Amino acid sequence: xxxxxxxxxxxxxxxxxxxxxxxxxxxxxxxxxxxxxxxxxxxxxxxxxxxxxxxxxxxxxxxxxxxxxxxxxxxxxxxxxxxxxxxxxxxxxxxxxxxxxxxxxxxxxxxxxxxxxxxxxxxxxxxxxxxxxxxxxxxxxxxxxxxxxxxxxxxxxxxxxxxxxxxxx
Numbered sequence: 001x002x003x004x005x006x007x008x009x010x011x012x013x014x015x016x017x018x019x020x021x022x023x024x025x026x027x028x029x030x031x032x033x034x035x036x037x038x039x040x041x042x043x044x045x046x047x048x049x050x051x052x053x054x055x056x057x058x059x060x061x062x063x064x065x066x067x068x069x070x071x072x073x074x075x076x077x078x079x080x081x082x083x084x085x086x087x088x089x090x091x092x093x094x095x096x097x098x099x100x101x102x103x104x105x106x107x108x109x110x111x112x113x114x115x116x117x118x119x120x121x122x123x124x125x126x127x128x129x130x131x132x133x134x135x136x137x138x139x140x141x142x143x144x145x146x147x148x149x150x151x152x153x154x155x156x157x158x159x160x161x162x163x164x165x166x167x168x169x
Contacts, residue, residue, distance in 0.1 A: 044107040047117050047137055050144055055100060060092040070138065070145040078131045078151035099124040104157070113139035120157060130156050
């Protein structure tokens, strides 16, 4: 495994290309200086990309889902149900696809290898569902994996920025 070259540097898995499925192929390490440099933004974009990939039906129904969740993963769902990794994988494999959009992403580095990502989801279901989301990502070796996720029901926001749209067809 590659070792960071300077204090405050952090290695993260980087996107190199797309594989034959059209999904991101995160196969190499990149180094980010976590001492307030512009590379902090690159880490935020990287984690947002991983989080957004988990909203895609192709990822939710693939082995990539298993790779992105830590073995000790726990989720508190918007229904109030608690999921372990195996429970969530089974639930998402059987899930009927819906259209959802994500916005208002924020990343906070909690430790050199742990980050908190928060955002909003609008699920276009009947009835529509708005949730506040929080995920804790931890660097395992050279790959970021989600160790915790929570979805809290809320009301529709009045205005949002940084909007991303996903269709589960």
